[in-house]
Structure formats: C-alpha cells, structure tokens
Amino acid sequence: MNHASAAVRPKTYLNVLLILGVTHLLNDLIQSLIPAVYPILRDKYQLDFIQIGVITLTFQIAGSLLQPVVGAVTDRRPFPYSTVIGMLFTLSGLIGLAFAPAYNLILVSAASIGIGSSIFHPEATRMARYASGGRQGLAQGIFQVGGQAGGAMGPLFAALIIVQRGQQSLAWFGVLAVMAVGLMVWTARRHDVIKTSFIESVKVKSKSGHKVKTYPKAMVTTGLIVLTLLMFSKNAYVESFRSFYTFYLIDHFGVSVRTSQFMLFLFLFSSAVGALLGGILGDRIGRYKIIWISILGPLPLTLILPYADFHWTVVLTVGINLIMASAFASILIYAMELAPNRIGLVGGLFYGLNFGLAGIAAAVLGALADKTGIENVYWLCSFLPLAGLLAWFLPKIENS
Template structure:
C-alpha cells in the first residue's frame, strides 16, 4: 500500500503539470490571438507526443524492466514546463507541450507495471489508487490556473517545477522497491496459475477482437471527455457568460468527479467484474449527455459531474481487461492504452476544434451528446473467465 500511495502521488504530480496546459488555454488564446483550431492543435501535439512513445517504452520494459525510467520522463516534463512558462511564440508553445507529452509517455508504462506488482491481487483497487492520483492532479490544474496563473501570468508556470522535483524524489524511492514487489507478485501469480492449470489460453482472434473493441470504446469515451478538458471553459463563458476563474472552478468540479469515478470503478470492478463496469460506464451516461446541451447553469453543473463520475469509472476496467487478454505484456498494454488515452484525445480535440470554428461551441456539445452510443460495442467483448467474480 505504501508503494501504491507513492505511485498515486507521483501520478498526481505528473498529471497536475499536464493539466496546466489546457488550464492556460483561455490566457494564451487571447495573448497570441489563437483560434479554436490552433487550440486543438496544441492539444493534438501534446497528446501525440504523449502517445507514440508509450507502446515502444512499454514493449522495451516488458523485456527489460526499468524502474527508474519514470525519473527520466520527469526530466523531459520539467524541461517542457520551464519552456512553456517563457514561450514567446506559438511554435515554442508546441515544442514545450511536446516535451511534456514525451515525459508522460516515459512515465506511464513502468508506473502501470509497478501498480500491478503492488496490487496484491486486487488489481481494480491498485489501478484505482494509481489513477485517482492522476485524476486528482488533473482536476487541480484549473484551480491553480484560477488562483495563480490568471493573476500572475504565463511565467508563473515555472513555480510548478517544485512539483516535478518532488515527483522525481518519489520515483527514486519507488524504483528502489521494484525487486521486492515484483518477487511478491511473481509468487502470487504462480500460486494463481497452479490453481487454474486447466484454463485454455485465449485464441489470437479473441485477443485481437477484444483489443479492437476496447480501443473503440476508449475513443468514444476520450472524445467526449476531451470536449470538456479543452473546450468546457469556452462553452461556459460563451453560453452562461462566466468569467475565466468561474469557468475554471466549474472545470475543476467536473474533473474531480473523474477522480472519484476511477476509484469507484476500480473497486466495483473487483467485485462485480470488468465486463459489467464497462457496459455501465460507457453506455450509462447517454441520457445525461443528451440532456446537457439544453440545461441551465445549475443543471449543467449537476449533469457534468454525474456524466464524468460514471464515464470515468471505465478506464481501470478497460485497462485491466486488456491486461487479462495479454497478461505477459503489462508494460505494452499500459503504454498502449495510456498512449491511446493521449493520442485519441488529441485527435478528438483537433476535430472538435474544427467543428467549433465552423459552427459554434454549443453545436459541438450537441454532437458529442450521442457519443456514448458507442457503448453498444461492448456486446462484442469476449467474456474472460477470470473477469466474473462468481467463477473465481
């Protein structure tokens, strides 16, 4: 549990730094006279940089575990943060967010493996603790933007180098625990394997179908979530005439619901199975998303919290479901699905930015309200024996 809490703390600090990027969009949009397409391209650059390397890093660490690689990742993040604080052009902003994305791509695969090693068999709880740190850190970005970055300007981003240095210290300690927890996990896995010798390995077609469906579900979830991370503040300011600090606090409330959602989803996944959680979390928000574009300010706040609470509960189950499909490729799966989380979100941000410029921001939310229909694809997920608690 000490390792899990430390991992959650490093994820908190890592994602806090990342969340400062969309949190400063309203500031840099005015300062550099950017349109919504350019805002979307900033997100796309960050997300692509944070996605392309992750499967490669995961593939490498599956063969050669590198418990100190997250420290190297944080060096890139630190460099990007300082560069963004003093960037004087749109091109430098793109370079800065790319460096932060590269740092994230190095951090996630090995940190995901360590969380699995420290799970003690309760994978949902372990991934929930790890991810709730990231979600909480991401939620605080708008708060810091409202109380620090808006009053003191873009250069105040440099103050958050303290968070990067603290994360590096924790990662060094976590790396030193690698041998102990990996041996404990290997012993637990050997014991579980001895009790399930009769189980047949999954066919390659079953694995391929499962990964394809999980990828499509991830895209629908991330496309909807990205509409809030990148454009929710603009939506609130445009429709309800809120100030930047007010809209940032609304974004914080939305994002903190995700932190609760991932932990709840992880714990419930251990109890009722990943398959059921995926159905509930991806398709369940549909009635709420259809209502959202027509709600007043009060109900907009209520609905966005409920939507994100339910939708965020999917990620731990999707990740663990994928790990169960390929149990010997934990780093690759962690890199692939965290990479997908970045890359697909970036693609969605660029598309939604184009729609916002061509039409308006409210039209974007009407279109996005139908995205949870993609949850019907969960029908095609292969059933995994170990995923059903009643069969364990």
C-alpha cells in the same frame, strides 16, 4: 488449507500503491496545466480554436506515439528509473511553456510534456500491477484516482494562481516535478522486491492449479480493438471538455475565466471519484458489468446537456464524468487479463494510443468550433457515448 490459501495470496504493497498514486497525481497535474491556461494563451497570442486544438493534438500525439513502444521495450527489459527520465522531460516542457515567447515554442513545450507522460505511464502501470497483491481493481483505482485528481487540480491552480499571476507563474510548479522525481526514485528502488513477490505468488498459484489463463490470438485481438474503441469514445468526450469547456461556459453563459476554471475542476475531479469507485466495484461485481454501467449510465445525461441552463450544466457534467470514469480501471484491467504477459504494452496502448486519438479529436472539434460555433460541438459530442454499445462484441473472460 488455510496455509495454502495464505501462501497463494500475494502481498499488497499499499505504501507503494499510494506513492504511485501521488506520482501519477503530480504528473497529470502538470500536464493538465496545458489546457488550464488556454484562455490566457488565447488572449495573449490571439489564438483561434484550431490553434488551441493543435496544442492539444501536439501534446497528445507526443504522449501517445512513444507509449506503446516504451511499454513493449520495458516488457522485455524493465527499466524502473524510466519514470524519472520522463519527469525530467515534463519539467523542461513546463519551464518552456512558462516562458514561451511564441506559438511554435508553446507547441515544442507541450510536446516535451507529452513525451514525459509517455515514458511515465507504462512503467508506473506495471509497478501498480506488481504491488497489487491480486487486488487489481484497488491498485488501478488508487493509481488512476491519483491521475484523475491531478488532472482536476490543474484548472483549480489556474484559477487561484495562474489567472492572477500570468503565464510565467507556471514555472513555480516545477517544484512539484522535483518532488515527483524523489518519489519516483523511491518506488524504483523497490521494483525488484515487489516484482519478485509478484512472480513468486504466480508460481505458487500455478503449483496450486491456478494457472494464468491464456486466450486465442483472435480473441485477444478482438477484445483489445473493442476496448480501444471504448476508451477512445470516452477520452474523446472528456477531451472535448478538457480543451473547450471553459470557452463554452464563457461564451454560452457569460461567466468569468476564473469561474470557468472552477467548473472545469469540478468536472475533472468527478473523474477521480468515478475511477476509484469503479476500480473497487469492479473487484466485487466484475469488470464486464462496470463497463456496461459506464456506457448506458451517462447517455441520457449527455443528450440533455446541450439544452441545460448553467446550474444544470454543472450538475449534468459532474454526473456524466462520474459514471463515465468508473470504467477506466475496469477497461485497463480487462485488457491486462486478456494479455497478462504484455502489461507494459497494454499500459502504453491505453494511456498512449487512446490519448493520441483523443488529441486528434480535439483538433477536429477545434476546427468545427471555429466554423459552426462551440455550442454545436457539444451537441455533436452528446452522441459520442453511443459508441459504447460496441461493448456488445467484447469477449467474456474468466474473472470478468
């Protein structure tokens, strides 16, 4: 009996998961430099909030349109080295952003970084699932904490380096892209071994009576729509901070650019902690419960936030993002369990489409900020978590 149980349990490739987490960190660190330099770009090119929002929109659309397509294609024919190609796009966009002499070239550079991200995420998500050994919450927690930590480090580097050295210092971060390429080659070389181990474990489970559960098409469609809307509401809220939080702090509280970047770092770093904790707890208490906790938990805090002073603003934003980020891994895994044979598509959908929709939200919020003021934007965004009540329509599935 013990031998059978051991045979059923697949191997967890922790070293691969950690390297995937590091590559996700490097990928998202580079892309987080785009909003991190917005205050510099606004002053240098005399940009308004609509133009700032359009930069975010360009990056997010470029990073979203390709992801479901890449995911669907690699579901049929996996291409582990696609992550390397994606990072080369990111590197070219980073260098372009460092030396862009005009606004239109900033948009082109942002689009190139977005394309790189769209190629990276579907294949890396699949690799994390293969390497999970059945511990999907841990795997996605490690993978996502890498991305969230990288996203948080962009504002920190902006505060310490770019604010001091200027726009062209962005090119220095090309070294990180080169490091990422080396790590991506390492993981790509292990793809076949990890995939074989994963497939064998599925076969053993099937022979032991543990078959992969399939659900009716209508149920899968309903579940994916609800999960997409949940992810969108969370991404739109986070994007409002990623794009405009520094301006809110500068204009509303009169802090320096450097201080605003440190505050953005704290906000985004809390995403990394929340993602890891949510992934681990999801394995223990279930994805469904984690999703509901992440929905109801931040709502009172978001409603209080527009009326808080500076110090309470810092405390509330960290708390909000800590709770909100806890659902990211659970939402993604829930979607994978609904559609277990379409992992690339799920990864592309949730890393791609949702971030594209969040980019549209950023552009709309930028236009609203120009017309009514940045304070009204955050008052409006305080109600976004209410969309999370759509989880009521989420179908219950096994192991959730």
